[in-house]
Structures are given as C-alpha cells and as structure tokens.
Amino acid sequence: MKGKQKNRLKPILKKSMLTALGLGIALPIGGTLPQANAGEIGPEINISRPVLNDGIHWLNYSSEQNDPSFVSGVPIEVTNNRVRIDLSTHLRSDEFSMLTANSSDNSIARVYVETIENENTLVVIPYKSGKINIELKAQYTVSDVPETVTDNFELNISKKGDVNADGKVNSADAAELLTYLRNMVSRRGYSYVEMNRMDVDRNAEPTLGDMNALLNGYANKTLGAKNNDYVLTFQQVDDAPYVLNGQLKNYMENTIATDYYLMDVDADDIDYINTPSYQWYRATDPSGEDMVPIEGETREQHTVTSEDEDYYLVLEVTTHSTSDTNTEPRRVYIVGKEKIQRPD
Structure with missing residues (x-):
C-alpha cells in the first residue's frame, strides 16, 4: 500500500464533492458536515476488519491474510472485540519465560499475555x-544469568470515517480523502496507518469507493456518533539489538x-543487524564502576x-537500530x- 501508484484519477470538481461523485447531494469544499464524537461509545468497541500491520x-x-501462499508471519486473529496474537514463534518457550505485556495507556487499550x-x-x-x-517483556533463559x-x-486506533485522525468525523475527513485520491501519482508516501484510516469501505484499498462510503455514511447515519466501528493498525517500533552472554576472553x-x-x-x-561500535576501558574495581x-x-x-597491568579491562558494546x-x-x-597480569 505504501509508495506511488501508476494510475492517476482525473481531477474531481472542487465545487461539490458529492455532486462530482454522482451522489446527488451538494456539499461545497468550504461547507461542513455535522461533527461526530469519535470517542468510545461503550466499554468495548467493534473492531473493523481488516486489522493491518505496518x-x-x-x-x-493483515488479519484477512488467509491464503497460505501469502502467509509470512503470525496471524492476527480478531474475535469478540479482541485481537489475539500467538507469541510462540516470536518469543519461544524454550528460550524465553515470564512473558508480560503492558499498554502505555490502559484507557485506550488494555493488553496482557494469556498463558495456556x-x-x-x-x-x-x-x-x-x-x-x-x-x-x-520476557526473560531470556539461554544465559548463565537470565536477562530481560x-x-x-x-x-x-481511530473511529471508522475519521480519516485525518483529529478525533472528529466531518467534512475535513472528506477533504483529506479527496486530496489523497486526486494525487495518486505525486502524493507523498502514506503509511499503512494513514491508508488504513482512509479505507472507509474496508476493502483493504483506498479508492473512489471510499469517498462514496464516507459520504453515504452521513446520508444514512451509519457513520458518526452512532457507529461503534474502529480501525486498528499495528506499527513497528525499532529497538536496538541486545548483547547477551557477553564475556572477555584471551583471543591469542x-x-x-x-x-x-x-x-x-x-x-x-x-x-x-548493524555492526556494533566498541570502546575499551580500564578499571580498578571489579564492577567496572x-x-x-x-x-x-x-x-x-x-x-x-x-x-x-593490575587493571580490569572493560569493553563497551553499543548497538544501533537496523532501520x-x-x-x-x-x-x-x-x-x-x-585483573590483567602480564608474564615476567
């Protein structure tokens, strides 16, 4: 989904997005649609598929990636207003123990590890x-001393129809989607997170049909405050590599x-993985402090x-993110x- 596409849509008339799309309702670009609270309605929300991974x-x-020929990783399972992800291949039980999960904001989403x-x-x-x-978080057990x-x-997470993620569902979302559709060749690179929000009709591809879905949603009152459907996208956060089981040895x-x-x-x-950088030190204390x-x-x-001589050698190993x-x-x-003791 990220990157440029070869096809280019013909310019859509600015004076009326709805009329240009053949929906028969006039809405000037400068006009407004009723704003809808994009916050939660109940204690849990409806997860709109597909749930994507960036x-x-x-x-x-994708949670809808069911064709075995395209499966490259662990499935994203969506059931009963929950997302479930198997961790057995990512943090294997023969290498890791005491798995836990934490959310940075439990009011937005709660996470935990279920062990059966x-x-x-x-x-x-x-x-x-x-x-x-x-x-x-897990304990890496293949070590003399388990390391975290x-x-x-x-x-x-965003409300379905909240294309620009400003917490509201209004004409600004239609304008954002219109900008995307009119500049399919020259537009900046959109992330999967942004493009998933633009996929209003939930067919896994932002197209002109999403404008129809967005604007028809208002006309039929199926989007906005009375709708409890939300769009979810997981996204990578880069962590620097770990140096585990480190020890100094006589190489020659x-x-x-x-x-x-x-x-x-x-x-x-x-x-x-990027090559680490190194710095050697001398210390008189066995802790290296x-x-x-x-x-x-x-x-x-x-x-x-x-x-x-008569010093402990200390090596600082610094690792850097791959990307x-x-x-x-x-x-x-x-x-x-x-301590280093040189032969007489």
Whole structure:
C-alpha cells in the first residue's frame, strides 16, 4: 500500500464533492458536515476488519491474510472485540519465560499475555481512539544469568470515517480523502496507518469507493456518533539489538576479545543487524564502576600493554537500530573477570 501508484484519477470538481461523485447531494469544499464524537461509545468497541500491520516482520500484514501462499508471519486473529496474537514463534518457550505485556495507556487499550499449557498469546482489548505503545517483556533463559528483553510496537486506533485522525468525523475527513485520491501519482508516501484510516469501505484499498462510503455514511447515519466501528493498525517500533552472554576472553597471545550473542527482536535476519561500535576501558574495581576510557581503542579486540597491568579491562558494546537512526542506542559493559597480569 505504501509508495506511488501508476494510475492517476482525473481531477474531481472542487465545487461539490458529492455532486462530482454522482451522489446527488451538494456539499461545497468550504461547507461542513455535522461533527461526530469519535470517542468510545461503550466499554468495548467493534473492531473493523481488516486489522493491518505496518512493518512488524514476524506478524502477518493483515488479519484477512488467509491464503497460505501469502502467509509470512503470525496471524492476527480478531474475535469478540479482541485481537489475539500467538507469541510462540516470536518469543519461544524454550528460550524465553515470564512473558508480560503492558499498554502505555490502559484507557485506550488494555493488553496482557494469556498463558495456556505453556502457549503464550497476546490479547489486545481496544476501548477508544488513540495510540498506545505495547511493550512485550520476557526473560531470556539461554544465559548463565537470565536477562530481560523487551520488544515494543504501537497500536493505532481511530473511529471508522475519521480519516485525518483529529478525533472528529466531518467534512475535513472528506477533504483529506479527496486530496489523497486526486494525487495518486505525486502524493507523498502514506503509511499503512494513514491508508488504513482512509479505507472507509474496508476493502483493504483506498479508492473512489471510499469517498462514496464516507459520504453515504452521513446520508444514512451509519457513520458518526452512532457507529461503534474502529480501525486498528499495528506499527513497528525499532529497538536496538541486545548483547547477551557477553564475556572477555584471551583471543591469542596478549590479545583480549569479546564473545557475545547479538539478538535483534525486530529483525528476521541476523545479516541485517548493524555492526556494533566498541570502546575499551580500564578499571580498578571489579564492577567496572570507576572505568576510564583507553584512548583510540575502539576495535572489537584489544592488545594488552604494560599500562593495562593490575587493571580490569572493560569493553563497551553499543548497538544501533537496523532501520531507524533516531532509535536510542543500547550500551552494554562487559567486565573482565580478573585483573590483567602480564608474564615476567
């Protein structure tokens, strides 16, 4: 859905969107439709299918992605006003334990992990329009000391027909959709989140039919305050990779190197993980708390010198997001188990 399309729609007359679409009702661009509260109606809302996924590699693109030849990830199941996502392949039980899930705003949507017979399922219950961050947290058990790993992604919720996500359903939404349709070649790149909101008729593709659906919804009072249908889109949040099981080892004579496991919960291929950056330190305390950087030592390996004697060596490993330079880097400090003692 993202990117440019080859076809271009003919310009639609500005003076009347409804008349131009053959709906027989005049509505000037500057006119207004009655504003409808885009907030929640009841304690739970109706989830309008399809529920889409924007960029989460281990999850299916759509809740309606049922053709086995196109299935590339875990299904998005929508049942009883809930979304259910199986976590057994993403955070496997033979590698992870104590799975939990947290919502950044429980008034918008509640999330939790349901565990039945060692199978973990993420359950999402949406309540109203808004955006939340979902944090999955687990203990990585394939380690001498279990380490906590988190995976973040977002859920965007909007009232059906609220194309521009301003919390209202009015003529501004029709104008936004009109702009999109009139500029199908030269328009900016729209995200899946935006395009899912524009899919008013819910056929998984923003087209002229969505304008008809939006404006007919007003005429027939099937959109607006009396409608409890909401559009959901999951979206990737980039996390920097984890450095796990790190330890310093004698790589060769007078050379110290690090051994660790690099894991990126966002990437589906280790080859796409950015190369970490390094900085070596010296410390007198076995915890490494008083460490001082060794100038110029920024490689993965360190050649021991006389200045290292009677110090603990510490290596700082900094990992970076695979796809988003704005993501906060993750820093891990690996401390040598013994002070450096050079042979006489």
